[in-house]
Amino acid sequence: MRNLNKKLNMLKNKHLLGLKEYPAKDLKTIIDTAYNFKTVLDRPIKKVPSLQGVTIVNLFFENSTRTKISFELAQKRLSADTVNFSASSSSLKKGESFKDTAQNIESMKIDAVVMRHPTPGAANHLTNFIDSVVINAGDGTHEHPTQAILDMMSLHEKFGKLKGLKVAIVGDILHSRVALSNIYGLTTMGAEVMLCGPSNLIPVHLKELGVKVSYKINEALDWADAVNVLRIQRERMGKSLVPSIREYREMFGITSKKLSLHKKEIVVMHPGPMNRGVEIDGDVADGDQAIILDQVLNGVASRMSILFLLCGGKNSDGER
Amino acid sequence: MSVQKLNSRVVLQNGTLLDPLSGETFSGDILIENGKIAQIGKILFDGEIEKIDCSGKVITHGFCDLHVHFREPGREDKETLETGTLAALAGGFTRVCVMPNTNPPLDSPEAINFITKKSENLAVYIHPIGAITKNQGGDDITEMGLMKKEGAVAFSDDGLPVQDGSMMRIALEYSNLVELPIINHAEDECLRSNGLMNDGVVSSQLGLDGNLDLAESVMIHRDLELASYTNARLHIPHVSSSKSLDHIRKVKLVNHKVTAEVTPHHLYFNEEALRDFNTNLKVAPPIRTESDRLNLIKAVKDGTIDCIATDHAPHTIEDKETTFDLASFGMIGLESCFGAVSKVLIRDNGMSLLDVVRLLTVRPRAIMGFEKDLFKIGAEVELAVIDPNFEYVFKKENIKSRSVNSPYIGEKMIGKINYTISKNKIYKEVGVINK
Ligand SMILES: [Zn+2]
Numbered sequence: 207m208r209n210l211n212k213k214l215n216m217l218k219n220k221h222l223l224g225l226k227e228y229p230a231k232d233l234k235t236i237i238d239t240a241y242n243f244k245t246v247l248d249r250p251i252k253k254v255p256s257l258q259g260v261t262i263v264n265l266f267f268e269n270s271t272r273t274k275i276s277f278e279l280a281q282k283r284l285s286a287d288t289v290n291f292s293a294s295s296s297s298l299k300k301g302e303s304f305k306d307t308a309q310n311i312e313s314m315k316i317d318a319v320v321m322r323h324p325t326p327g328a329a330n331h332l333t334n335f336i337d338s339v340v341i342n343a344g345d346g347t348h349e350h351p352t353q354a355i356l357d358m359m360s361l362h363e364k365f366g367k368l369k370g371l372k373v374a375i376v377g378d379i380l381h382s383r384v385a386l387s388n389i390y391g392l393t394t395m396g397a398e399v400m401l402c403g404p405s406n407l408i409p410v411h412l413k414e415l416g417v418k419v420s421y422k423i424n425e426a427l428d429w430a431d432a433v434n435v436l437r438i439q440r441e442r443m444g445k446s447l448v449p450s451i452r453e454y455r456e457m458f459g460i461t462s463k464k465l466s467l468h469k470k471e472i473v474v475m476h477p478g479p480m481n482r483g484v485e486i487d488g489d490v491a492d493g494d495q496a497i498i499l500d501q502v503l504n505g506v507a508s509r510m511s512i513l514f515l516l517c518g519g520k521n522s523d524g525e526r
Numbered sequence: 527m528s529v530q531k532l533n534s535r536v537v538l539q540n541g542t543l544l545d546p547l548s549g550e551t552f553s554g555d556i557l558i559e560n561g562k563i564a565q566i567g568k569i570l571f572d573g574e575i576e577k578i579d580c581s582g583k584v585i586t587h588g589f590c591d592l593h594v595h596f597r598e599p600g601r602e603d604k605e606t607l608e609t610g611t612l613a614a615l616a617g618g619f620t621r622v623c624v625m626p627n628t629n630p631p632l633d634s635p636e637a638i639n640f641i642t643k644k645s646e647n648l649a650v651y652i653h654p655i656g657a658i659t660k661n662q663g664g665d666d667i668t669e670m671g672l673m674k675k676e677g678a679v680a681f682s683d684d685g686l687p688v689q690d691g692s693m694m695r696i697a698l699e700y701s702n703l704v705e706l707p708i709i710n711h712a713e714d715e716c717l718r719s720n721g722l723m724n725d726g727v728v729s730s731q732l733g734l735d736g737n738l739d740l741a742e743s744v745m746i747h748r749d750l751e752l753a754s755y756t757n758a759r760l761h762i763p764h765v766s767s768s769k770s771l772d773h774i775r776k777v778k779l780v781n782h783k784v785t786a787e788v789t790p791h792h793l794y795f796n797e798e799a800l801r802d803f804n805t806n807l808k809v810a811p812p813i814r815t816e817s818d819r820l821n822l823i824k825a826v827k828d829g830t831i832d833c834i835a836t837d838h839a840p841h842t843i844e845d846k847e848t849t850f851d852l853a854s855f856g857m858i859g860l861e862s863c864f865g866a867v868s869k870v871l872i873r874d875n876g877m878s879l880l881d882v883v884r885l886l887t888v889r890p891r892a893i894m895g896f897e898k899d900l901f902k903i904g905a906e907v908e909l910a911v912i913d914p915n916f917e918y919v920f921k922k923e924n925i926k927s928r929s930v931n932s933p934y935i936g937e938k939m940i941g942k943i944n945y946t947i948s949k950n951k952i953y954k955e956v957g958v959i960n961k
Contacts, residue, residue, distance in 0.1 A: 226731065303844060303847075303848060304849055323849070325849040325850060325851045325852075326850060326851075328849050331850070346851075347733035348734075386731070409730040411726055411727040411729075411730040412731075414727055415731070
């Protein structure tokens with residue numbers, strides 16, 4: 207991995223808070239580097255010393271098994287020291303403020319914080335209080351940049367390009383950080399995006415981001431090269447924004463029948479965890495068109511790349 | 527900065543006198559004797575007298591703000607009547623009306639009396655606004671008659687909109703008995719839902735829950751209809767949206783008892799300013815679009831909006847330095863008011879200094895029924911000496927409030943207060959000059 211050292215300090219921003227206005231050049235660097243790390247994951251010994259001596263805190267104010275595991279694995283593969291902090295075990299419940307928690311953790315001499323938080327802007331907010339590198343692992347309904355990057359890597363792997371690709375994002379766009387980050391990232395990389403879902407779950411103002419909107423799944427499937435199927439998050443819906451599971455499945459669920467109506471072989475993605483039989487049928491998820499498990503592996507590779515590019519180079523000769 | 531007792535004979539010399547009541551501007555002096563206006567014009571003095579040079583400055587009426595939160599009683603860590611007084615003086619204000627959403631709320635004659643008594647010896651006139659409903663609970667109207675006797679000048683459940691239309695009807699009808707305005711913070715709670723900022727382009731991109739402009743305009747529409755039906759005095763606070771202005775403009779053609787205010791921050795900022803999640807810009811009603819902002823300016827010019835009120839809302843650092851969802855609503859606004867509105871209205875939108883001063887003096891005084899003729903011989907002195915062209919950067923040091931939740935810190939301002947003279951005291955700006 208010697209050649210990777212050249213990539214240090216190549217990213218414009220110190221933190222990874224979101225993909226809005228994130229430079230295309232840096233997204234390309236992250237994805238290219240992720241491919242390199244993916245080869246590490248295929249070796250018998252899946253570990254490199256790139257982040258030896260670097261301490262990273264995983265600060266999770268909200269449950270997220272898979273994002274957390276993915277980050278932890280990425281950190282271990284890079285030989286970083288990691289500490290996990292989750293809201294359930296934290297002092298937050300005892301009334302300590304967000305700021306105090308952040309500053310307490312940082313005063314223990316750490317290099318980076320990976321944070322998941324239920325509030326939009328929480329990661330931006332964290333940068334006001336600490337000097338460490340901040341990586342947003344999802345802030346409420348705002349952004350989830352590492353998910354979008356792994357999605358883009360997976361698309362790139364499949365199609366060999368992002369420019370000109372047509373990607374439909376299907377589901378509850380209103381409550382989705384995955385959708386926003388994907389919109390920002392994909393449009394930056396020259397892909398086209400269509401949002402498809404129930405009309406009350408697609409904010410009207412998102413059209414101003416240069417995306418197409420359709421309320422008809424057949425229209426979206428007809429148009430798309432790939433479809434990114436979002437989880438219907440019932441827990442986010444205080445007012446039962448979707449009348450019933452069966453109505454949703456009927457209108458927007460990705461079934462083999464709906465896919466078979468279109469000649470083109472559409473690539474099917476899902477950020478997980480899936481509700482099989484709701485937004486996606488089991489046979490589709492397990493079928494040839496799905497790249498859902500590739501996404502999971504690419505998640506580890508791209509998070510390795512992000513961590514390395516943002517936190518690397520500290521231990522060796524103080525270059526950074 | 528300092529507040530001192532006024533000498534028994536003081537002359538403000540060589541200033542430009544701006545009388546917002548008559549509309550006249552002339553150069554001259556003002557002689558103040560024992561806290562009262564003694565003479566105006568070219569004055570020949572003799573004997574013991576303090577001279578204050580006002581050359582290059584404008585001497586006008588002290589400003590009046592009919593919408594501030596001084597947090598006393600209950601949250602003296604945010605503001606007190608005393609620290610609020612300093613903030614007012616720093617902004618050129620000599621008279622303010624305090625909102626009743628304190629703890630306990632100002633919902634009884636005893637609570638009103640507490641404010642009246644406690645502010646008696648403070649350097650600005652502080653008038654309590656009483657709650658519309660007991661405990662601001664929205665269920666039972668307060669003792670408006672007895673509260674008026676103790677000094678209440680209007681009624682409002684500010685912060686907690688009167689949701690129930692029939693309650694609003696009763697309040698308006700009853701207010702006719704005491705002949706004082708009803709001020710209803712207009713936001714339909716159901717439509718507002720969990721809204722944290724204006725519902726629009728920016729909220730969609732930030733993932734923050736939006737608060738529709740309709741949440742304001744539908745309630746303003748209801749209140750206007752009820753006010754006309756009951757023939758009561760309705761004052762609409764902090765109008766934020768074009769849709770609300772349309773309703774107000776239309777009703778004002780036939781109902782001349784309706785009045786409305788706008789805050790400096792709704793004139794100064796638009797929703798784009800929230801892109802970096804600055805909690806100091808989290809206010810209720812929210813900062814809206816650029817088009818709303820421009821329409822508010824237009825409404826100020828055409829008289830749809832009657833006056834400027836700051837909605838000065840102090841919060842502790844802890845209440846603001848938190849995630850956007852948990853941060854309290856509101857910003858302080860007294861100290862930054864003149865510098866902000868003169869920049870927006872005079873420099874950017876061509877209004878005259880006279881018209882802007884009117885929005886801060888005779889207009890709010892007319893709404894609340896306060897004395898408007900402050901240049902009258904024998905009047906208790908209430909004056910502001912301002913440098914309308916002075917450009918400076920607003921800094922933390924300019925804040926005299928106990929709280930510092932101001933989004934104006936770092937903003938370039940035009941127009942500064944040099945002296946505020948009120949209740950036989952003089953406030954002198956001797957602080958840093960942040961050119
Ligand atoms: Zn209010």
